[in-house]
Amino acid sequence: MTVAPSRSLRSSAELIRAEEPVLAHNYHPLPVVVARAEGAWVEDVEGRRYLDMLAGYSALNFGHRHPALIEAAHRQLDQLTLTSRAFHNDRLAGFAESLARLTGLDMVLPMNTGAEAVESAIKVARKWAYDVKGVPADRATVVVAADNFHGRTTTIVSFSTDESARAGFGPFTPGFRVVPYNDLAALEAAIDETTAAVLIEPIQGEAGVVIPDDGYLRGVRELTRRTGCLFIADEIQSGLGRTGRTLAVEHEGVVPDMVLLGKALGGGIVPVSAVVARREVLQVLRPGEHGSTFGGNPLAAAVGSAVVELLETGEFQRRAEEAGVVLRDGLAALVGKGVQGFRARGLWAGVDIDPAIGTGREISESLMREGILVKDTHGSTIRLAPPLTITNEELRTALGTLETVLRTA
Template sequence: MNPHPDTPTGRIIAQEQAHVARNYDPLPVVVATAEDVWVTDVEGRRYLDLLSAYSALNFGHRHPELVKAAVDQIGRLTLTSRAFRNDRLGAFCAALAELCGKDLVLPMNTGAEAVETGIKAARAWAYRVKGVPADSARIIVAAGNFHGRTTTIVGFSDDPLARDGFGPFTPGFDIVPYADPAAIEAAIDADTAAVLIEPIQGEAGVIIPPPGYLRAVRDMCTRHNVLFIADEIQSGLGRAGTTFACDREGVVPDLYLLGKALGGGIVPVSAVVGDRAVLGVFAPGEHGSTFGGNPVAAAVGLRVVELLRTGEFQQRATDLSPHLRGLLDDLLGHGLTAVRVAGLWAGVDIEPSRGTGRAVAERLLTRGVLVKETHGQTIRIAPPLTIRTADLDWAIDQLRLVLQES
């Protein structure tokens, strides 16, 4: 799809192509305004957002209470760095710690920063608490993982596109199959500091482990004195129908890695949340961030926590989940080969004869629906948790029509 170069869309895309490094290949739409579940492009066309910025927009575009929190704070104070205290950070961290049932919060900005912070915390804990010999700590991760794009993180990815050409990589990671507790058990040894997994693998295509997997991971980590680190950056904060995806099995990890929706779709906010016995290993000067925990982020993050405390958004995802599954299941054998749904989050595999995931996403774009492909034949569906049933029905009907056309 190539917009005409003389249109506003075409001119803006040409400008981006000339001056923006091509580390993304976005769909040919240029969004100018947005509200709740709908966005409008520079030429006035409206689209239903079924991506939610990879779950950063769980509460919709420009949620009025989150915008107010940001605007009010911008009018007072925006940044001090952590060299000084500000009057918003403590309240945010107290509220987030309570939401997680933990003691301490270490605020950062991006999801990858939260993962890197979790890795450092696990290694420090291994050396200072568990007694692992210096520079020997190992962390078990799962095949198919996506935890970010720093060089350390892509070093334990098995995705060639993310990994190839960016070495040498940081050692200390052991990759085992996802959703295989026995493989984790076999990989644990005296030097194992942590098991780092996504409770639901998002980038891989919303891969949901079988019942009992998270409980098995929790039990074996406890048994072997190993930290359980749950990357809830995409799966957490209401997306899966519970506050955290780990809640689906009543499991509490040692460290939560949070991000995306924590910033309300307004500012980048991430955090590592854990008990003092783990996060307390850091001493002043050992880790930090100029913008991490800034007053605007803290003000928005606090309001996000307050919205989640009501349970309204988790309940909406729970209530709409079977409806979404039913709509998608009706398309199995009619252009879809597999459907995976957790809350308001779905991975949908496209029958190859109907086109690639990218081709389907482009055809949905022409019908006013925004989705994004992953791994060739899969598209992800993750609308804001504020979506109405009628809008969801309309969107999946557009998918049905696209599959019929191909």
Template sequence: MTTTVTAAPTTATEFARAEERTAHNYHPLPVVLAEAEGAWMTDVDGRRFLDLLAGYSALNFGHSHPALIEAAHEQLDKMTLTSRAFVHDQFADFCAELGDLCGKDLVLPMNTGAEAVETAIKVARKWGYEVKGVPADQAKIIVASGNFHGRTTTIVGFSDDPVARDGFGPFTPGFVTVPYGDLAALEAAIDANTVAVLVEPIQGEGGVVIPPEGYLRGIREACTRENVLFAADEIQSGLGRTGRTFACDHEDVVPDIYILGKALGGGIVPVSAIVADRDILGVLKPGQHGSTFGGNPLACAVGRKVVGMLATGEFQRRGEELGVLMRERLEAMVGHGVLAVRVRGLWAGVDIDPAVGTGRQVCEALMARGVLVKDTHGSTIRLAPPLVVSAEDLGWGLDQLAAVVTGG
């Protein structure tokens, strides 16, 4: 597949300026965006693009959702930051409402998803030493191959992606990797020093990889039986993306620790958290963990509105209903420029036939047609439309994908 992407004059200039003065830790598509509303974005040259990535699920509620913007504006006029040295008037309600959404006692707010994962790792180890009785510095956490939990040095240390891992060692010990979806391997890896199993219910960066039916239930049963914490990284998969509040809900599974982020900030501010019961999060004492911006007033005000919107069930229903449309359309492309698709709710991984081109080339061709998506692992593209996208706009975007992969 050969694509020629010619940037408009202003776009070309701004893109070149950005590339000149930034570290090249990303390989963005050559588009420079200026405004956005709902599922649509407009670039500096006035061209409109349908957003089918939604900030890797950070924009589940679309761009500039009126209710979220209103909550942010109202809080901006009052107070934005106190640090956790003090308590502010949004904090108690945010923790209570998010805890209730998850069915858990306590909330520990942070900012980014990677921070939330690091927090869960620390809490699991502390719980292992103080509650389970694991000998000092011997705690083990089981993780899955193909995982993506962030890019801190601890987290990339248990990644098997050489791009994320190579050149950043030495790494933190204490992690055991087993094949994703292989329950028997996971159970065999548990020993007396295992304190937690950390998995994504669906692997997002891996290409929307959905585990076999019963995998999550099996993890839950094994963790309960062996006195091990089940920590579910729902940063990308949670908060309505899969047609349920959490991806774990598809198997009626409740983990010991929910790890949340991305959509929790409504696409406005970075908000993350881990949510667990008192017997787990209660192991932390003052000074043992923290964040200056974690749980700040602006974050809590926006986060409260996100939780309130999810409590209605409206967005979960949209994710489920529109997901049926997306599944039907994508499955019809298999054998016609697409090798395989994996769909759960309004989230899909699409494996492109190499005869068509690379995932990057397909993304560039879609960009030329006014649709923005992103590739992963060379030949796969991910679709994660905002939950507010209309059926008509989603259908149009999928039309463009069908045209690209079939050479139409």
């Protein structure tokens, strides 16, 4: 990283203490205060450098402050940032057209956050069920998978199986059926004439980067087509190059009816999300039935268009696939040496640490002290999702540090 050292007037410890009385305690962050970043590296307020192996849960697929994305944002900031959808803006049509082309679908509903994209898709699926499929009013159902993570809004936690996300937040929204992930027989049994859609993650990120069996996604596509309901793929974490393909469903040659995108779509600069779908699905929406003040704003559209341009070259998808081999080989060498097992696709891995060595949180803190940033998920599992710009040498540095931490824990 070539940026000058940060010169904060307050130390990390002082800044962390300052947060306590004024910030809601809905997160339990690692005790590092990031002040600057570039590429795959971040720097704290004291000038210590860390290799970022989390990349904002895939929001920073292109690294921190990618030059092309920063340039696009700067250029747009000098022109126009927000109009609301009360008016047209000169960036939105181009963004929607390029994003639809990238995903192989037809129409785009622009939103801001991943959770908004999921909520929007649920509304669209229900409207489609009533207007097109003929489901009786207020009876539409959506089938989802256990151990899912689609966000934390009230409707979404209504079909979560994570009690930490649900407890204390009821009453819950009806209309959802939960089946085991990676189980086509259970999915088929849950679908009936009221089913509007099946909503799944092609790879379950929060659950620990859980990858389904080969053929599962093709089976979901075939089943939904045969039973006359929609297939919604939540690619908010798995999409836009992370797994070595533009979309994770491409590993099985599948085209869903709706694809949900977010995180990396904003280039790590602004929140951008979208529902991308077949024309006959999104056409069920009429003016006034759904909206967002900031969804599709010119700044978001400019950054999103620049993200699509980066992905259109295929460079980042190839990089994730090639570097993913380095990641998998390095993790395989650690199995039996503190790593019980792992799941990886592209530059994304869930690593199960031997509980006798430590929890995921403890290992994450140990890695932080050695200059590597990761984040734990359930129990003793940690997730690795570095920027797609990371070098093989940097990857090997992270893996070597993990080996040292496990050996000395």
